[in-house]
Amino acid sequence: xxxxxxxxxxxxxxxxxxxxxxxxxxxxxxxxxxxxxxxxxxxxxxxxxxxxxxxxxxxxxxxxxxxxxxxxxxxxxxxxxxxxxxxxxxxxxxxxxxxxxxxxxxxxxxxxxxxxx
Amino acid sequence: xxxxxxxxxxxxxxxxxxxxxxxxxxxxxxxxxxxxxxxxxxxxxxxxxxxxxxxxxxxxxxxxxxxxxxxxxxxxxxxxxxxxxxxxxxxxxxxxxxxxxxxxxxxxxx
Numbered sequence: 001x002x003x004x005x006x007x008x009x010x011x012x013x014x015x016x017x018x019x020x021x022x023x024x025x026x027x028x029x030x031x032x033x034x035x036x037x038x039x040x041x042x043x044x045x046x047x048x049x050x051x052x053x054x055x056x057x058x059x060x061x062x063x064x065x066x067x068x069x070x071x072x073x074x075x076x077x078x079x080x081x082x083x084x085x086x087x088x089x090x091x092x093x094x095x096x097x098x099x100x101x102x103x104x105x106x107x108x109x110x111x112x113x114x115x116x117x
Numbered sequence: 118x119x120x121x122x123x124x125x126x127x128x129x130x131x132x133x134x135x136x137x138x139x140x141x142x143x144x145x146x147x148x149x150x151x152x153x154x155x156x157x158x159x160x161x162x163x164x165x166x167x168x169x170x171x172x173x174x175x176x177x178x179x180x181x182x183x184x185x186x187x188x189x190x191x192x193x194x195x196x197x198x199x200x201x202x203x204x205x206x207x208x209x210x211x212x213x214x215x216x217x218x219x220x221x222x223x224x225x226x227x
Binding site: 033042045055056093102104105111 | 121148149151153160161163166168169206214215217218219220
């Protein structure tokens, strides 16, 4: 039973390019979360998705960032026109249960380390 | 807004010593609390999950306690080994959202 799979593991983009980060949740998990870890900072919540729905995107910058979790395929975090401040580690997590359930346990992927040059 | 604090920020101990890592949080209305381990450049490995109704959870040499009313959790690692060297993160869950502390970086000297 594979864990949460993220790719690529490392991504280098020039300023102004687009970055696409992919996340395949664990088998049987329909809840996906994205977190960002800036250098020397803790992990911060960005967005919570269920299949085809964005439940909470309150932690995501309003501009340039978007996320989706289609009916088929992985969840995608998309950053348009990247800037140096977007350089960070982006972690995806998945869970079998989600909103409103106390026993929810999140399992994290290895992360994608984005470097903007 | 949930604030999570971990003390100390860093810890260095000789092999065999017991480790005590502290976590405090401001909003006691949590669903559960997870302790994670993060190795440099790697992902997060879940160590223990404590439900809000539980007082402690144990796995091997690891034991975590939870005092929800006072907003505190402690992770104990018995008989530390060099392989325990890593950053340990505390995360509290309010509904679906995890709030993380900045972590405690542990170095176990051989």
